[in-house]
Amino acid sequence: MGVVSATARSDRYPKQDRSRATRQKLLEAAVACLAEHGWTGSTVTVVAERAGVSRGAAQHHFPTREDLFTAAVEYVAEQRSSALRELPAQDRRSVVAALVDLYTGPLFRAALHLWVAASHEEQLHARVTELEARVGRETHRIAVELLRADESVPGVRETVQGFLDMARGLGLANVLTDDRARRERVVEQWAGLLDGALGD
């Protein structure tokens, strides 16, 4: 490798790093903004300001509002998936609790706002539907693995799906009020029922 290309690389890499850091700051600010202010209150300008990035730089990374917010929800969903996949092997009750936790933080809140806005905003509908299907499949795959569920057994697939629907419903119940106490009792009870339904 010659001196010239080595120099070119050392120039290029920090720039890529800076660009990646800017992108990350924008994505994280976008999720926080969506979770706090909803779709109507979430614009590229508000997010750029929150991230400490110029509006021009924000638009360089994300040409439209839809680009920014769908990318943000996907980015954070991927981070959550990676964190789940790195969990050490655990008993089913802990896995159930960890999966339910996916639906009670700012990511769920942000995704919910995007989802609801997409139901009546044409520019969002196709993109969010596609994103949701992708994130949903990935979450299902992780849940099956962590719960050690054998989907070749009839009904097991639907048992896991219904559990993830329950987790989503618990997330919705937590949007307006802190529902933690009730949720813990429901999770405790259903973890037992699920454990029985999934077998060894």
Add this chain to the structure above:
Amino acid sequence: MGVVSATARSDRYPKQDRSRATRQKLLEAAVACLAEHGWTGSTVTVVAERAGVSRGAAQHHFPTREDLFTAAVEYVAEQRSSALRELPAQDRRSVVAALVDLYTGPLFRAALHLWVAASHEEQLHARVTELEARVGRETHRIAVELLRADESVPGVRETVQGFLDMARGLGLANVLTDDRARRERVVEQWAGLLDGALGD
């Protein structure tokens, strides 16, 4: 009873009927509007127009936007509750399907928009939280009754709550796409789990 008061009554009753009919038209239009256009697109003016009522008459019945939309969601929720309470005795699988249906129509869609808007709109938050708690308690009561669930048995209360959370999650999954085929398989499987968990 004298002639004068009898005349006064015959004058008054039709007027009350008309007023009640106007109120109902507004409430139904408000739910439809919220379900289709979301909170941002739902104003008293839009609803009055849809109901074929003057804006003044609408404001006479509902002084604020918040009054109109919270009353509308409550009105339709009460209608649904009454319809459920009048169902003939059925097996648990049919009851489970009927309860899940509560969360897949325009009422759930309207309530969802109101709920999500309330998470970041101060004027709505307290009212919707209170409304939601009231409707939630009533739905739970009806579910316990229709499912013939014995809440004196430890865990049964949480079993029913978790099932209603699942129904809510299924409703959310139906907002962007027609999720009926998947939902029917999940409901079939969970009706079995629930039946086993609730016993005779």
